[in-house]
Amino acid sequence: MRAVLVEAFGEPPRVADVEEPACPDDGVVVAVEATGLCRSDWHAWQGHDDGVRLPHVLGHELAGTVVEVGPDAAGFVEGDRVTTPFVLACGVCPACARGDQQVCARQLQPGFTQWGSWAERVALPRAEVNLVPLPTGVEAAVACGLGCRFATAYRAVLEVGRVRAGETVVVHGCGGVGLAAVMVAVAEGAQVVAVDPAAASRALAVDLGATAVTPEDAAATVSALTADGADLSLDCRGSRDVVAASLACLRPRGRHVQVGLLGGADATPPVDLGLVVARELQVLGSHGLSATSYPALLARVADGTYAPQRLLRDEVGLEEAVRRLVALDTPGAGAGGVTVIRPAL
Known part of the structure; x- marks a missing residue:
């Protein structure tokens, strides 16, 4: 599959052909329809996050379609449209037991602790705890921002x-x-x-x-x-x-x-x-949002209380995403709204 590959911190990544991700036993593989360009991606590319290991694929805001389901991932089937919080909680640690999945002590993060969604496909473990079904009518370019931004x-x-x-x-x-x-x-x-x-x-x-x-x-x-x-x-x-x-x-x-x-x-x-x-x-x-809070958020999006689509600036492919990432710390580079990456472009 095609992906944006970081091989050295602070050096421009490249679009490369890489191996498709293996499906976790407790997770899924998602065909990425849309993924976000976020300042957190810039921090990861700069090497500011201790969890990032090279070579690496960025991307933690995503929406797409399930194309493979692990044997222990209950509740989802191929063809489901989904998003996920960027914090993949374990569901059993003390923080999760208190309902604070966004600060899970054993959290995983696509684009940080593992390869992310600046690619045609991404593997997401812990699906039963973290995967969020998308309501009909919530478009992927809008939904990917619900994963983080x-x-x-x-x-x-x-x-x-x-x-x-x-x-x-x-x-x-x-x-x-x-x-x-x-x-x-x-x-x-x-x-x-x-x-x-x-x-x-x-x-x-x-x-x-x-x-x-x-x-x-x-x-x-x-x-x-x-x-x-x-x-x-x-x-x-x-x-x-x-x-x-x-x-x-x-x-x-x-x-x-x-x-x-x-x-x-x-x-x-x-x-x-x-x-x-x-x-x-x-x-x-404040650090992200627990998957348990998504129904209330999605309800406000569905009834028009919030209109995330108003924040969208433009949509780009993987090659342009590299250029946008490198320029992100330039004054005014991210101004005027949100950039969404479409791996298929």
Whole structure:
């Protein structure tokens, strides 16, 4: 099969013919119809994730059709249309027993701990615990983002951030996950300030119902809109500067949610714990979404509460995906919406 193969961290990958994946006994093989281009893929390509072993195939956001089923994978048959969280939980560890599959102690991750979905086919173990059937009418280009980008934003805003109607929410970084966070927060009745340096991303955030500003204007805008700061602020970019700005814009007892991955020079950002104590701020992390939460998310997509399709920018093949990946850290490269990869193109 054709796949994007990473052979050296930070060096441009290549599209290569590789062996098709073997079907896990407890899993399935999925023919990939659509897969996402995410900043997390960039981190993996840069070598920021300890779980990645070379050579490697990226890709953790996917939707497609089951083409092979392992003997111990109950509940699925060939021809089923599916997606999956990027965290493949074990289902039995203490975290899973508490219902927190997204932080499973024995988690596997396509595109990180094993080969991923930037390929014509991908093997997914632990199907019974993690595979999510797609409702009729949910198109693959939309569904693949539910595996990470949109699902991550949904959990960060609702389940971790506990947004309430009438609150002021600041979303720092309006790439795919940030724009999804804007959409979710607006739909839940929040006043949203979207912060991004790229005009195209700010324009889409405005179209989604937010007030959009540059990072330089964010503090003044929040001050003008609120009495004493935002209720909820999310770092959807992942940088030391954004962490500081997110904490600084919060009201006393406000909530900061760290969504964006922090790698490289930003891996260990300084945190003003004096400010955290003085304002009794809550500093929270958010990591994906458990498969058990997907029915509620899919119901909101199906009834039109959320419209992830509005975030789609364009669709590309594997060769163009390589070029987009290499350019992803260039200012403005990921602006204006989401890129979806179609391996068949």
